[in-house]
Amino acid sequence: MKIFLDGQFYDKQDAKISVFDHGLLYGDGVFEGIRFYNGRVFRLEEHIDRLYDSAKAICLTIPMTPAEMTEALLETIRINELKDGYVRLVVTRGVGDLGLNPLLCPKASVFIIAAKITLYPEEMYKNGLTVVTCATRRIPHGALSPMVKSLNYLNNVLAKIEAQQAGAGEGLMLNEQGYVAECTGDNIFTIKNGQVYTPPISAGALAGVTREAMFHIAAQLGVTISEPNMTRYDIYTADECFLTGTAAEVIPVTKLDTRVIGTGKPGPLTLQFIEKFHELTANSGTAIY
Ligand code: PMP
Numbered sequence: 001m002k003i004f005l006d007g008q009f010y011d012k013q014d015a016k017i018s019v020f021d022h023g024l025l026y027g028d029g030v031f032e033g034i035r036f037y038n039g040r041v042f043r044l045e046e047h048i049d050r051l052y053d054s055a056k057a058i059c060l061t062i063p064m065t066p067a068e069m070t071e072a073l074l075e076t077i078r079i080n081e082l083k084d085g086y087v088r089l090v091v092t093r094g095v096g097d098l099g100l101n102p103l104l105c106p107k108a109s110v111f112i113i114a115a116k117i118t119l120y121p122e123e124m125y126k127n128g129l130t131v132v133t134c135a136t137r138r139i140p141h142g143a144l145s146p147m148v149k150s151l152n153y154l155n156n157v158l159a160k161i162e163a164q165q166a167g168a169g170e171g172l173m174l175n176e177q178g179y180v181a182e183c184t185g186d187n188i189f190t191i192k193n194g195q196v197y198t199p200p201i202s203a204g205a206l207a208g209v210t211r212e213a214m215f216h217i218a219a220q221l222g223v224t225i226s227e228p229n230m231t232r233y234d235i236y237t238a239d240e241c242f243l244t245g246t247a248a249e250v251i252p253v254t255k256l257d258t259r260v261i262g263t264g265k266p267g268p269l270t271l272q273f274i275e276k277f278h279e280l281t282a283n284s285g286t287a288i289y
Contacts, residue, residue: 023092240267
């Protein structure tokens with residue numbers, strides 16, 4: 001495996017960053033997770049845009065233009081001779097001293113890993129995921145904006161630990177007001193009486209690229225998606241529920257906090273979203289080769 005690191009390719013065992021890198025010392029940096037299918041990168045421009053927006057929000061200057069970043073990403077996939085997989089693109093604040101002052105980090109570091117990823121067991125895609133509500137709340141807009149896809153994921157890691165300890169496949173995160181934000185690494189959707197709902201970004205959801213693709217698919221299916229503030233009640237009483245994310249793709253949810261959602265099986269409209277999503281990923285994207 002070859003890793004892109006600051007303009008060069010290294011073998012996996014040689015791709016190393018400093019222990020003084022503020023990405024490691026302070027979680028100071030941003031990242032993206034991007035999938036490619038059959039030689040095409042899905043929604044590449046949207047991911048690159050979000051990366052640069054995240055960097056701008058934390059005053060991090062990426063030492064490459066978006067076009068150079070795009071080419072480096074494509075080259076990382078090519079050099080590893082992959083057709084299907086997942087890319088992790090990371091920009092850290094770079095090497096500084098032991099204080100947190102980012103001005104003492106002269107240059108951001110960029111690394112890109114192209115590999116495979118499986119987030120949930122195959123069985124859960126067929127039978128649905130069990131979700132529990134986590135006590136850990138989603139980070140509020142008044143702290144680190146939850147829209148920034150930053151390297152500071154401890155908030156979500158803690159929620160994931162809670163879900164694991166409860167024996168669930170995923171954890172639902174609420175915001176400070178008690179409204180549904182999202183799951184630890186995925187956006188959430190419900191369906192009730194043929195109408196699709198997802199929490200607004202303002203509730204603390206990441207502006208997911210897969211979430212956005214659901215709006216495109218909904219238009220194809222002739223259904224509309226609304227974005228009201230949602231509570232757990234809306235999920236308990238929904239007919240169907242599913243999660244979306246680059247790594248997760250589209251996965252049905254059949255239980256929240258021991259309440260069975262709908263029939264307890266992946267719902268018919270959810271299955272249509274999944275099918276259309278596979279069609280979309282197979283038939284769109286930036287050519288790699
Ligand atoms: N929410 C969080 C917290 C995430 O980390 C992610 C990405 N894994 C998502 C939602 C889904 O976003 P996307 O569809 O862009 O991958």
